[in-house]
Amino acid sequence: MNKNKELVKNTIIIFIGKACTQFITILLLPLYTKYLISSEFGIVDLVITYISLFVPILSLDLEMAAFRFLVDKRKDIEESKRIITTILFTLTVIAIFCTILFIPLSFFLNIKYKYLIYIVIIMSYFSQYFIQVSRGLGKNINYSISCCINGITTVFLNVIFIPVLKMEADGMLLSMIIANIMTISYLFYSLDLKKYISFNAIRLNYLKEILSYSIPLIPNGISWWIVNASDRTIISIMLSVSANGIYAVSNKFSSLFIGVFNVFQLSWAESVSLHVNENDSNRFISNVINIVLKAFTCLGMLLIAVMPIVFRLFIDDKYNAALDNVPILIVAMIFNVAVGLYSAIYIAKKMTKQVMNTSIVSAIVNIIINLLLISYIGLYAASISTLIAYAVMAIYRHFDIKKMIDIHLDRKYMFKSVILMIVIFTLFYQKNVYCTIMMILIALVECLLNFKYILKLVKLK
Template sequence: MSVAKKLASQTAVYGVSSIVGRVLTYLLVPVYTAYFAAAEYGIVTALYAYVSFLNVVFTYGMETTFFRFANQAGTDRRELYGRVLSLLLVSSVGLTALLVLLAGPLLGLLDIPAGHEGYAVWVALILGLDALAAIPFARLRLENKARKFATIKLANIVLNVVLNLFFIVLCPAVMSGKWLPALQPLVARVYDPSIGVGYVFLSNLVASGFTLLLLWRELLDFRFRLNLAPLRPLLKYAYPLMLMGLAGMVNETLDRILLPKWLPDNFYPGQSSLTAVGIYGACYKLSIFMSLVIQAFRYAAEPFFFAQSTEKNSPATFAMVLKWFTLCCVVIFVGISLNVEDFGQLFLRRPEYLQGLVVVPVLLLANLFLGMYYNLSVWFKLTDKTYYGTYIGAGGAVLTIALNFLLIPVLGYLGCAIATLVCYFTMAVLCWRLGEHHFPVPYPVRRLGLWLLGASAVVALGWGVQVEDWWARHAWHAGLTVVFLMALWLIERPKAVKPVVV
C-alpha cells in the first residue's frame, strides 16, 4: 500500500468517527435552537469557548510530544506513556480543583446570572476527564488502532446525544403530559426543570466519564511514574506547543468571548449581547463540515508525518497531501457556501438565528486556511523548532484581538468572522514562507492559490447576484456548484499513463 493510500485509509477510519459523530452532534443544533432562546444558547456558546481554550491548558502539548519522543530510536514507549500520563494526572486534578473554586467568578466574567455555578463545576470536571483520556487516545493512534479509537470516540458522542435528547426533549414532554404521561413519576426522580440548559453540560460530563471506562485497558497498563528529571526534555518540547495551542484557541474561540464585551448596546435592535453570541455560535456550527474533515485529517496525519519524516521522498509526499487536502476543502467551501440557505433553514429552527448566515462562507474559508496551516506546520514539528509555531500563533492571536477590537463595534459578529479569516490566512502564509527556509517542500502554491481565488469568486458571484424567485435562486446556485466541480475535475483529474510500446 502506498503512503498516500495508507494516509487516506487511516483518515477514512478516523473520519467515520469524526464525521458520523459530528453529524450526530450537529443534529442537536436544531434541538438547541428549537428549545432554547438565542440568549440561553449564548450561555452554551460562551462556556464552550472557555472549554476549548482550557483544553489546551489541561493537555499542554503532551499529545504531540508523546508522538515525537515515542518515534525516537531506543525509546521505551511504555515507560514514556507512564511518565506522560502521570504528569497529566497530577496537573488535571490540580487544575480541576482550581476551576471548581473559581466557578462563581468565571460565570461573572460571562455575565451569566448567579445561581448557575453548577455549570462551571461540570465544565471543570469535563476538562479534567478529557485531559486524562488524551494520552490513552494518543497511544491508540500511535499503535495504529484506528478502529478502537473511532469506536470509543463515537460511543462518547452517541451517549452525549442520547442524554441531550432525553433531558431536553423527552423529559419535558413527559412532565407536561404531551408524551407518555405514565412515566411522570419515574422522570420526576431524575429530571429537574430548573437545570434547563445545564443539561447540555451534564450530558457531556457523563459521556466523558463513560469514555474513561471504555479506555480501561490502556489505563490498567499505566504505572504512576512522576520523575521530573526524565520529564524535562518532554516539557521543553511541549511548552512551545502549549503556547501555540493557546494562541490557536485565542484565534478560534476568543471572538465568542469578546463579542458580548465589545458589541455596542442595541447594535442588533431588541437583542442582548448573549443573544448575538447565541446566533453567532449557532451559525458557526454550519462551518462544521469543514472542521470535521480537518479533524479527521489531523488524527491520521500527525503520526503519519512523523513516520514519513525519515523517508527520502517525504517532501514530495507532503506536497501531494497538501494539494489534495486543499482541493477537497475547496469543494466543501463552494458547496456549502452556495447552498447555506437550505442548511440554515434545516438546522436553525428559529428565525432569529437565520440572520447570522452571512458569516458562514467567511468561516468556511477561514477554516480551510486553518487546515492548510496544520499541513504546513509539519516543518517545525519535524525539525524540533516548535517555538516557531508559538511565534506564528502568538502573532495570529495579536491580530485576532486587534481585528475584533476594530471590527466588532462596526460589523458585529460579521467582524468576528472576518477577523478569523484574516488571522488564519496570515498564519498559513507565514508558516509556508518560514518553512521554505528551514524545511523546503515543493508545495504547488501558485496552483492552489488560483483554485482558492476561483472558488472565492464563484461564492461571491453566487451571493452577489440576488435572485428573488426561490426556484431560480436554487437553480443559479446549483448551476454554479456544478460548473465549478466540472472545472475542477477536468483540470485535476488523474491523467492516464500511456502504455509504452516496445
Template sequence: MNQYKRLLSNTFIFAVGTFSSKILVILMLRFYTGILTQDEMGVADLIVKTTSILYPVVSLSIGQAVIRYGLERRQSKPEVFTIGLLTLLCGFLISLPFHPALSLIHYKTSFGTSGSLLDYQWLIYLYVLTSCTQNVCSQFIRALGFVRLYAVDGIFRTLMTILLNILYLKVFEWNIFGYVFSIICADALSTICLFLIAGLWKYIKPLQINFHLWRGMLAYSLPLVPDAIFVYIVGFFGQTFLASMQSTAVSGIYSVAYRVPTLIALVASIFVDAWQLSMVNDNSRPEQIRFFSNVGNTYSSIVFIIASGGIMCAKLAMMILAVPSYFIGWMFIPLLAVGAGFNCLSSFQKSVYLLEKRTVPSFLSTAFSAVVNILLNVLLIPRYGGMGAATASMVSYIGLFLYRAIDSRRFMPIHWNVRRLGGTVLLLAVQTALMLTEPPLWIVWQLLLFGFVFLLNCKELLLGVKKLLHRA
C-alpha cells in the same frame, strides 16, 4: 505497509468514525436550538469554548507529546503514558486555586442581565478534568496502533452525548447545565471504556519514571500550550467578544452558524488524525517533500470544493439545522467557510513543525494569527456585529496559512500549485460576494461558480487520488 497505503487505510477508518459522529452532532442542532433559547445557547457554548482554552493549559498539551513520542518505536510505551497522566494530574491540581479568574469572562443577555463564568466554576473544572483525561487516553491508543478503537470511541462518545442530551434537556429540563454535563459524562464513560478495552492500566508505571523522557516531552508540549490557546482565540474569540459587546443572543446565533463550516473542518480532523500516523517515517528528505506536496495539493482541492459548496448552501443549511429564529445566521457562513478552508491548509502546514519537533515556530505563527484576530474583532464587532467577527476569523486564518506556508519552507519546502490555489481563492471571493449581495438569479450564479471551482480542482484531485492508489 507503505506510507500511501497506510494513509489511505487510516483516513478511511477515521472517516467512518469521525464523519458519522460529527454528522450526528450537527443534525442535533435543530434539537438544541428548539430547546435552548438564544441566550442559553450563547452561554452554554461560551462555557464549552472557555473549557477548550483551559484544557491545553491544565494538561500542558501533553496529549500531543503522548502521540508524537508514542509513535517512536524506541520509546517505552508505559513510560510515555505514565508521564502523560502524571503531567495532567499535576497541571489540574496547580490550576485549582486560579478559579477566580473565571470572573473575568463576562456576558450580557438580550434582556439586559449580566453574569460571569464564575457561576459555573465547578462545572467547568469537571469538564476540563474529564476532557484532558479522555484526550490523553485517546491519543495513546492511536500511538499503540488501535485506530479502529479510536474511531469506534468517537462514535460511542457522540452517541452517549446525544442520548444524555435528550435525557438532561428534554426529560430533566436542565438547560445549560444539562448541555454541558452530557459532554462531561460522555468523556468519562469513554475514558472508562478505553481503559477496559485497551487495558491501559497495564501501561501505568509510576515507579519507573524516565525523567529524561519527561523533560523531552515537556520541551515538545509546552510551546503547544500558547499555540493551542491562540488557536481557540482565532476560532472562538469572536463569539466571546459578541457575548460581551453585543449580547448572548447574537453570540448564540453566531455559534450555531459556526457549526456549518465545521463540516469543512471535519475533513481536516479526519485527514489530520490519519496524517499524524503517516507523516512519521524513515523516508529520505526528497521523498518526504514529494509525499507532503502530493498529499497537500490533493487535500487542498478537497477542502476548497467543500468550502464552495458550504457557501452555496448557506441558507439551506440554516433552514435544515436550526429553528427559524436562528436563520439570520446564514450571512456569517460564507466568510466562515472561506476561513475554515484556509484553517484546514494551515493545519496541514503545522504538521511540518510537528514532524521536525519545532513547536516554537508553530506557536509563533498561531500567535501572529491571534493578534490579527483580536485586533480585527475589537475594530469590527462594535460596528458590524456578527459579520465583523466572521470577517476577523476569515482574515486571521488566511494570514495563518500564508505565514506557515512561507516560514515552514526552511524545514520542508512543500510545492503548492500556486496558480490553482490563486484561481480557486478568486472564485470563492466572487462566490461569497454574490451570496451576500443576492443579485437576481443568485442561485444560478452560485451553481455556476461551484461548477468552476470543481472543474478547476478536479484534475488535481484525480491526479492525487491516482498517485495515492497507484503507490498504495
C-alpha cells in the same frame, strides 16, 4: 505498506469515528435552537469555548507529547510504558493540585455551573490523553470507536436531558461529563493500558525532553483559542450574549467543514511524523498538500452554494441572521486547512516553537481587527477577523516551511479559485432563488472538473 496506502487506511478508519462526532454536532443543532433561546445557547457556547482554553493549559499539552513520542517508540513496549506512565503520573499530580486549589476558590466564584464546568474540564483532560495514547500506539480503530461512543452518548443524553427532563445548559454539560467517562473507560480496557502503567516505569528524567516539546504548544494553544474563541468574548461584551448565540450558529457549519479536514489531519500528522526524514518525503508532502487544498477548496465552494437551502432545513427561523456570516467563515476554514497541513510538518520535526510563533502572530491580528471593526459592522467583524487571521497564519507558515521543504503550490488553480469564490459570494448575498441555483451549478461544475484531485487523495498506489 507504502505511504499513500497507509495514509488512506488511517484516514478511512479515523473518518468513521470523527464523522460520527461531527455529524452529531449538526444533528443536535435543531434540538438546541428549538429548546434554547439565543442567550442560553450563547452562554453554553461560551462555556464550551473556555473549556477548550483551560484543558491544554492545565495539561501542559502533555497529551500531544504522548502522541508524538509514542509514534517513535510504538514498537518498543518498555519505552512506551515509560512514556505513558510518566505522562499519566504528571497529569494526575496536576489534576490533584488543581482540585485542591479549586475547592476553596469555588466559594468565591460567582459562576453559574462552576462545579459542572470544572468536572467537564478534568474529564476532558484525561479523555484527550487516552485518545492521543491510542493514536500514538497506532490503535486507530480504538480511537475511531471511542469517538463513536463519545458522540452517540452525547446525543442520547442531550435528547433525554434537554427536551424530556428540561435541564437546558446543565443537561448539556452533564452529558459531556458522562460521554468523556465512557470514552476513558473504553480506551483503558480496549487498549489494555494496565500493562503500560507501572509505578516503577515513571522516569522523571524523561520529563525534560517531553516538556521541552509540549510547553511551547501551550502559548500556541492559547493563540489558537484567541483566533477561534476571542470572537465570542468580544461579541458578548461589545454586542450581547444573544448576538454570540447567533454567531455560534454561524460557526457550526464552518466547524463541520474543518471537522471533515481534521479527520484527514489526524492521519496526515501520523504519516508525516513517520516519514518526514525519508529521501522522498519532500515530493510526498508537496504532492499531498496540493491535492488536499484543491479538494477542500471545491468542497468549500459547494458548501457555500447549498447553504441557503441547508440552513433553513436545520435552523430555526429566529437564527436567520446567522446565515450571512457562514460563507466568510467557510473561506476562513479553507485557509485553516492550509494551516493544519503545515502544522503537521512542524510537529513531525518537533519544531513546536515555530508553531507557537506563527499562532501568536495570527492571534494578535485577529484581536486587533475584531476590536477595530466590531463597533461598525457588528458580527461581520468577528468572521472577517477570523478569515484574515487564518490567511496570515497560512501564508506565514507556507514561507517558513519552504525553508525546509520545497513545496510548489498550483498558482493557476489558486487564481481561478479566487475568481470563482468572488462570483459565488456575489451571488450568495443577492439572496434569491435564481442566484442560489446559479451558485450550485458553478460549484458542481468546479467539483466535477476537479474530481480527479479527490480521486488522487484516495487512490491506492
